[in-house]
């Protein structure tokens with residue numbers, strides 16, 4: 382069964398290969414298959430490496446979170462998880478925006494504004510970055526975003542509202558896992574009927590997650606910042622997030 386699947390996969394036409402995932406066409410034009418890779422990059426690909434087991438962990442965490450979000454009415458691209466590191470998803474055209482939601486100052490917000498790392502923001506900040514590696518994903522103003530015709534003002538409002546709802550749900554969810562959701566990045570896409578769907582992934586690659594059980598500024602990091610900063614125990618941090626998420630939300634085994 383597994384061999385057959387792998388053969389089908391290698392024959393399938395690759396739609397897109399990114400730094401952490403490969404998207405394949407399937408026999409159904411409305412459905413894509415995403416393979417999550419162990420490879421990791423940072424700083425726009427200038428730091429490259431591998432996080433053993435990351436493909437399975439990120440795929441499984443994302444699947445669990447997409448299931449939760451869809452149960453509260455957030456439409457997502459997720460359909461099923463036929464292999465531990467593979468997802469069947471609704472085919473979407475990705476809107477070239479990285480939607481970042483921040484609850485606590487960290488990362489580029491700290492570097493660009495001088496706010497102290499760890500400062501709790503009065504209300505969540507929603508930011509839009511252009512998804513374009515050759516331009517290094519610049520931060521956009523609302524006017525620039527509309528100037529580039531990336532989406533309509535109405536759609537933008539819908540995206541922001543959805544991002545804030547997702548943040549509320551995920552902040553509570555991770556709190557139950559004894560994890561602080563510092564910030565995260567979302568991507569959205571449009572399906573063949575121009576329906577807006579949450580797409581891509583939600584995982585330790587795309588979130589800043591701090592262990593609420595310690596205040597040590599290095600020890601608490603449970604996400605890709607360990608890799609970005611060359612800290613030890615990257616794999617075990619991803620594994621710990623995986624275990625806490627699954628303990629909170631029992632996701633079904635793989636299914637076609």
Ligand code: TMP
Nearest residue numbers: 487488489490564565566586587588589
């Ligand atoms: P930043 O502080 O570097 O702007 O990152 C904000 C959030 O977005 C953080 O949770 C990590 C995530 N992120 C990605 O998922 N992909 C990226 O390419 C970058 C730069 C950040």
